[in-house]
Structures are given as structure tokens and as C-alpha cells.
Amino acid sequence: MVDLIVVPLLKIVVLIVAVLTAVAYMVLLERKVQAWVQVRLGPMRVGPHGVLQPVADVLKLLIKEDITPSRVDRWVFTLAPIIVLVCAFWVFAVIPVGPTVELFGREVSLQLTDLNVGLLYVVSIASLGIYGTILAGWSSNSKYPLLGSLRASAQLVSYEVAVTMTLVTIILLTGSLSFNRIVEVQRDMGVWFAFLQPVAFFIYFVGGLAETNRAPFDLPEAEQELVAGFHTEYSGIRFALFFLAEYTNMIVVSAVAVTVFFGGWLAPFPNVGWLSWLGYIPGWMWFVIKVFGVLYAFLWVRATFPRYRYDQLMRLGWKVLIPLAIANVIVTAAVKVWWLS
Amino acid sequence: MSTPGSQSLFDTDELVINMGPQHPSTHGVLRVVLKLDGERVIDADVVIGYLHRGVEKLCESRDWTQIVLITDRMDYVAAATNNLGYVETVEKMMGIEVPRRARYIRTILSELQRLASHLIWLGTHAADIGALTVFLYCLREREYILDLFEEFCGARLTYNSMRVGGLPGDLPPGWDRKCLELCDIVDQKVPEYETLLTQNRIWLNRTKGIGVITAEQAVALGFSGPPLRASGVLRDIRKDEPYAAYEEFEFDIPVGEAGDTYDRYLVRLEEFRQSTRIIRQAIEGLPEGPIIGKVPRLIKPPAGETYHAIESPKGELGYFIASDGKSLSPYRFRVRPPSLCNLQVLPTLVRGHLVADVVALIGTIDIVLGEVDR
Numbered sequence: 001m002v003d004l005i006v007v008p009l010l011k012i013v014v015l016i017v018a019v020l021t022a023v024a025y026m027v028l029l030e031r032k033v034q035a036w037v038q039v040r041l042g043p044m045r046v047g048p049h050g051v052l053q054p055v056a057d058v059l060k061l062l063i064k065e066d067i068t069p070s071r072v073d074r075w076v077f078t079l080a081p082i083i084v085l086v087c088a089f090w091v092f093a094v095i096p097v098g099p100t101v102e103l104f105g106r107e108v109s110l111q112l113t114d115l116n117v118g119l120l121y122v123v124s125i126a127s128l129g130i131y132g133t134i135l136a137g138w139s140s141n142s143k144y145p146l147l148g149s150l151r152a153s154a155q156l157v158s159y160e161v162a163v164t165m166t167l168v169t170i171i172l173l174t175g176s177l178s179f180n181r182i183v184e185v186q187r188d189m190g191v192w193f194a195f196l197q198p199v200a201f202f203i204y205f206v207g208g209l210a211e212t213n214r215a216p217f218d219l220p221e222a223e224q225e226l227v228a229g230f231h232t233e234y235s236g237i238r239f240a241l242f243f244l245a246e247y248t249n250m251i252v253v254s255a256v257a258v259t260v261f262f263g264g265w266l267a268p269f270p271n272v273g274w275l276s277w278l279g280y281i282p283g284w285m286w287f288v289i290k291v292f293g294v295l296y297a298f299l300w301v302r303a304t305f306p307r308y309r310y311d312q313l314m315r316l317g318w319k320v321l322i323p324l325a326i327a328n329v330i331v332t333a334a335v336k337v338w339w340l341s
Numbered sequence: 342m343s344t345p346g347s348q349s350l351f352d353t354d355e356l357v358i359n360m361g362p363q364h365p366s367t368h369g370v371l372r373v374v375l376k377l378d379g380e381r382v383i384d385a386d387v388v389i390g391y392l393h394r395g396v397e398k399l400c401e402s403r404d405w406t407q408i409v410l411i412t413d414r415m416d417y418v419a420a421a422t423n424n425l426g427y428v429e430t431v432e433k434m435m436g437i438e439v440p441r442r443a444r445y446i447r448t449i450l451s452e453l454q455r456l457a458s459h460l461i462w463l464g465t466h467a468a469d470i471g472a473l474t475v476f477l478y479c480l481r482e483r484e485y486i487l488d489l490f491e492e493f494c495g496a497r498l499t500y501n502s503m504r505v506g507g508l509p510g511d512l513p514p515g516w517d518r519k520c521l522e523l524c525d526i527v528d529q530k531v532p533e534y535e536t537l538l539t540q541n542r543i544w545l546n547r548t549k550g551i552g553v554i555t556a557e558q559a560v561a562l563g564f565s566g567p568p569l570r571a572s573g574v575l576r577d578i579r580k581d582e583p584y585a586a587y588e589e590f591e592f593d594i595p596v597g598e599a600g601d602t603y604d605r606y607l608v609r610l611e612e613f614r615q616s617t618r619i620i621r622q623a624i625e626g627l628p629e630g631p632i633i634g635k636v637p638r639l640i641k642p643p644a645g646e647t648y649h650a651i652e653s654p655k656g657e658l659g660y661f662i663a664s665d666g667k668s669l670s671p672y673r674f675r676v677r678p679p680s681l682c683n684l685q686v687l688p689t690l691v692r693g694h695l696v697a698d699v700v701a702l703i704g705t706i707d708i709v710l711g712e713v714d715r
């Protein structure tokens with residue numbers, strides 16, 4: 001009874017709260033990091049060094065007037081942000097935050113469920129989210145959102161292929177689709193897959209940027225061209241849902257990257273004697289540190305690069321990344337078959 | 342994406358999209374009506390006039406000294422060159438000899454203004470293409486220039502920094518040293534921006550071969566300033582018809598080849614270096630002497646009309662002024678604004694490009710709506 005209902009429910013609550021907090025502080029981190037890169041201070045007014053800025057932001061968005069333009073398709077318009085957000089949250093169900101730990105005399109795995117097809121689940125749920133984007137643009141009954149959502153769908157579909165291909169190489173290496181197993185294999189092999197599969201990691205990272213609509217691939221919401229892209233007509237809390245979903249997706253991409261390429265909750269340098277104290281830091285903390293490390297790279301890229309153009313983005317996806325990913329899969333498979341066996 | 346004119350299974354409609362007048366990247370209140378096929382621009386209609394204040398007519402009812410102030414409000418990111426163009430035109434009409442020191446300082450001011458204007462251009466252009474960091478870096482350097490102007494004339498944007506016959510005041514003590522420091526800063530920082538953009542693959546993709554204008558087209562369409570030079574036409578009023586003290590300095594005119602957005606970018610970047618070079622020479626050779634020439638108490642040019650043009654940061658800024666010799670204000674006041682004349686090339690530039698290029702192309706011709714509409 002406890003194992004079946006109470007523990008999962010508690011986990012869900014903790015997970016949702018943790019993710020929401022992470023998202024809130026991700027927004028602050030983004031503004032701060034960008035400000036530092038751009039020789040500014042960033043938010044400084046709400047709380048010391050602006051640490052309470054996320055609270056103020058959320059409050060502002062909650063009390064703002066929620067406008068539904070008169071010519072929108074009301075049902076779909078309401079549904080779209082919910083789809084986007086829900087899909088972003090679903091992915092967290094299979095991400096292992098840490099190893100199995102003892103809490104109150106009970107073995108608890110820091111993962112909602114260890115699905116044996118975790119990787120497949122993540123890929124499919126992540127692509128479901130695009131429906132929300134398309135529907136948002138379509139139901140808005142306005143030109144900028146329509147263009148924005150068309151761009152988004154094309155972009156997501158193209159980069160999904162490349163990203164999935166990189167995950168195939170990981171499946172080849174581990175022989176499993178379970179996230180837990182992937183982390184364990186990295187522990188047993190003593191090397192993180194980012195170093196074993198640098199090409200795959202690179203493609204995953206670039207594809208991840210594109211899939212979360214981050215700079216330099218933030219075309220669906222290119223401010224300078226499309227005003228705000230697919231969520232132009234949204235305001236108040238419904239806009240906040242899109243915002244939330246975007247940042248949740250970023251965390252999803254980083255979490256998957258950390259699990260698949262950076263050894264998940266594993267501490268670095270387990271075999272280096274004088275660094276063995278790193279192992280005393282709990283696994284979930286390593287996980288959080290690594291996730292924010294990858295997120296930092298996202299922000300860094302955003303502050304550095306100009307934006308791709310739509311057709312160039314497509315060309316990069318189809319003519320560079322996908323062939324590269326396929327070649328990588330073939331090489332990995334060949335090495336595995338002829339060399340390792 | 343379907344190509345224009347191709348027969349496909351699906352019916353395609355042209356999409357008319359309205360950019361502006363309230364749009365983050367039309368640099369003010371420019372409105373562009375785009376006709377799109379998918380994301381490709383078939384045609385563009387530029388609608389201007391949202392910032393029209395009737396500057397020309399206004400000037401015809403102000404006296405000759407008050408007009409300097411109004412010229413500030415045209416190209417408000419390059420007020421000093423606007424002032425310079427106007428006062429030189431009046432001096433030309435009245436045959437006033439401007440002291441050498443004043444001419445030197447005018448040169449310094451207009452080159453500082455070129456730096457400031459180009460910094461704004463580089464920042465906004467890069468921000469349009471998505472490199473927001475460059476924007477903030479550029480504005481940081483521009484602040485130093487504004488500080489210099491503030492010290493010289495008390496204003497940071499609309500300077501009112503010239504007088505018919507000379508200048509409103511002499512340089513404050515220590516100003517020349519600060520000016521040299523600024524040159525060092527600019528010379529050091531511009532290569533820094535280049536590391537962010539010039540060799541950046543994304544930047545190259547976004548600017549190379551975009552909005553190509555051949556030399557013949559550029560001349561025919563009335564391009565001037567850096568965009569004209571980027572098309573390979575060697576034309577710079579500072580060299581061709583020297584004004585202020587430009588004939589006394591050594592500097593090169595950067596010229597592009599391809600006439601695309603990337604070349605326009607390179608030409609302007611090189612102008613940063615040439616401007617600091619001019620400022621350095623001017624500060625070193627700054628002569629002593631008065632800062633205002635012999636000007637009659639009442640400025641009243643003799644009857645007649647004059648056209649005088651200078652090289653503003655954006656291109657050929659010309660003033661056509663007619664005086665009837667009797668009244669205290671111009672009979673006719675006409676400005677040839679570089680922004681307006683360059684802007685009329687926009688439809689030619691954007692045709693056949695993608696929506697995303699439109700903002701890059703608005704950025705590359707460097708317009709200020711205050712000057713376009715006047």
C-alpha cells in the first residue's frame with residue numbers, strides 16, 4: 001500500500017516542486033549569466049542580488065489580465081499551453097536523480113519509475129510537446145504565431161531525428177533503454193559516454209538547443225522577426241505556462257544529457273585517490289550540479305552566438321547533423337561488432 | 342518550402358505581413374508591408390512618415406541660429422554631423438572664414454560622432470541577427486563618447502554643438518587627453534567585437550551574399566555612405582569635396598567588393614579604425630587660436646541658394662538652403678537625408694530573401710527614422 005501509492009505520490013509532489021523551483025531559478029540564472037556576460041548586473045532589486053526575482057515574476061504573471069483574443073479557437077487556444085507543459089513534465093518520470101537510498105528505513109529509488117524503455121519514452125513524449133506549439137500558433141488565428149509555429153514544427157521534427165540517432169549509439173553501447181542501466185554501465189566502464197562518444201554528445205547538445213528553441217536556434221520565437229513567435233497572442237498565466245514549459249524542456253534536455261553522457265548521479269574521478277572525498281557528496285547533488293552545468297552551457301551559447309536563419313537551420317540539421325549522427329551510429333556498431341566482441 | 346512560381350499540388354496564397362510601425366527591429370517607427378510566399382519575400386512596401394515633425398517647414402520660420410537646434414533632432418544618434426552640415430552651408434552662403442582650430446575641433450567631433458553612430462549601428466545590427474551581447478558592448482563604448490560630448494557641450498544626445506562661424510565654446514582642459522584614451526579604447530574593443538562576429542560561421546551565413554547591390558545599382562538607386570562604398574564605389578565626401586579640416590589628414594577610404602551585408606559590415610568596421618586615426622592626427626596637430634570666426638551680429642545670408650553636403654556616418658547629408666536676403670529665416674530649407682535615400686533601396690534588397698533577412702537588411706542600411714521622416 002505504502003509502496004504502491006504513498007511513496008510514488010510523495011515522489012511526484014517532490015519532483016514537481018523541485019522542477020518548478022529549478023525552473024524559477026533557471027530564469028534568474030539565465031538573466032544573471034547573460035548580465036554578467038554583457039557587463040551588466042542583472043536583476044538586483046527584489047531581495048539581495050535579486051534572489052527573490054522569480055517570486056516577483058510569478059506573482060506578476062499570476063495577477064496579470066488573461067486576455068483571450070476574440071477570434072481565436074477558444075478550446076484549442078486554452079489547451080495548447082497545457083499540452084506543452086504536461087509533456088515537458090512527463091519526461092521527468094523516468095529520469096533517475098540519484099541511486100537507491102535509504103529514507104526512514106525504506107529503500108527508495110530516486111526515480112519515479114524505472115521504465116525499461118525509458119529512452120524511447122523520453123523521445124516520444126518530448127516530440128508530443130510540439131503539438132502544443134503547433135496548436136497554439138494555429139488557434140491564435142494570427143500571422144506571426146502561425147509562422148512561428150510552422151517554423152517550430154519543422155525545426156523540432158528535423159532535429160529530433162539527429163538527437164534520436166545519437167541516443168541509438170548509446171543504446172548500442174549499453175544494450176539497454178533504461179536510464180538506470182545506462183548510468184550503471186557508465187559506472188562499470190569507468191568512463192562517461194560524453195568522452196567515449198564525443199560526436200554523439202556534440203550532436204545531442206546542438207540538437208537539444210534546437211529542440212528547446214534556444215539560441216542560436218530560437219527561430220520559432222525570434223523576437224526581432226516574429227515579435228514573440230507562436231505565443232504572441234498569449235498573455236498572463238497562459239503565457240507563463242509556455243515560458244515554464246520552455247525552461248522545463250531545457251532542464252529535461254540537460255537532465256537527459258547528464259544521465260546519458262555525464263554519468264547521471266555518479267561522482268567524477270572515482271579512482272583518483274586524493275579526490276575520493278568527492279564521493280561523499282550525495283548522488284542527487286551531483287546530478288543537480290551537472291544539470292546546471294549543462295544549463296550554463298546553454299546560456300553561454302545564447303550570450304555568444306547570433307541566430308541562424310530558418311533555411312540554414314534546416315540545412316544544418318539535415319545535411320550535417322543527421323548524416324554525422326548516422327555515420328556515428330554505423331561506426332559505433334562496427335566497432336562493437338568487430339572489435340569488442 | 343515551395344519556390345515562387347512552382348506548380349505544386351497545394352494551392353498557395355501570398356501572405357501579407359505587416360512589420361511595424363511598432364516592431365522591435367525596424368529601428369523606430371518604420372513600417373514594412375511584406376508580401377510573402379512561405380517565408381520568402383516577394384515584395385516589400387516601405388511606409389514612412391510616422392515620425393514626421395515638419396522639420397523643414399519648421400526651419401523656415403526660425404532664425405538662422407535657432408535652426409542648429411532643430412537639426413539635432415533629425416539624425417538623433419549623430420547630432421553633431423547634422424549641426425556641422427547646416428552651419429557649413431550657412432557659412433558657405435555668407436562666405437564666413439572659420440578659424441583653423443574650430444575646423445579641427447569640428448573634425449574631431451564629427452569623427453567621434455561617426456564612432457558613436459557606427460557603434461549604435463553595429464550593436465543594433467548584431468542584435469537584429471541575434472547577437473545581443475555585442476549590442477551591450479557597443480553601447481558601453483558609446484557611453485564614453487557621450488561623456489566626451491557632455492563635457493564639451495553639456496548634452497549627451499542633442500548637442501547643439503556648432504555655431505555659424507565656429508563653435509559655442511573651446512575644449513575643456515584635459516579633453517584632448519581623454520579623447521586619445523577613447524581612441525585607444527575603441528581600437529582595442531573593435532577587434533574584440535570582431536572575434537564575436539567576423540569569423541563566426543553563423544554571422545557569415547547570415548550576412549554573406551545577403552542583399553547584394555552592384556555598383557551600378559547602388560549609384561542608380563542613390564546609395565551613399567558606407568553602403569555605397571561596400572558596393573565598390575570609391576566615393577567619400579570627406580575626400581572628394583573636403584570640408585571642415587579633412588584635407589589636412591591622412592586616412593583611407595575602405596571599399597568593399599561584393600556589396601553584400603557582410604561587406605557593409607566590414608567597411609563600417611574599418612571606418613572605426615580610420616576615424617580613430619583621424620582623431621589622433623587632429624588632436625596632435627590641434628592649432629591654437631580662436632574658435633569662432635568673424636560673424637556679423639545678425640546672421641542674414643545674402644539672397645541666393647546653396648547646396649552643401651557632408652559625409653555623415655550614414656551617408657551623404659546635404660542641405661539645400663535658399664535665402665531671400667531680407668527675412669531672418671530661410672526662404673526654403675531642404676535636407677537630403679542619407680537614411681531616406683538609402684532606405685528606398687530596401688525593397689530591392691529584400692526581394693527574394695527570407696523574412697529573417699529583412700531585419701538584417703534594415704539593419705545593414707543603418708537608418709534613423711528621425712532623419713527619414715524629419
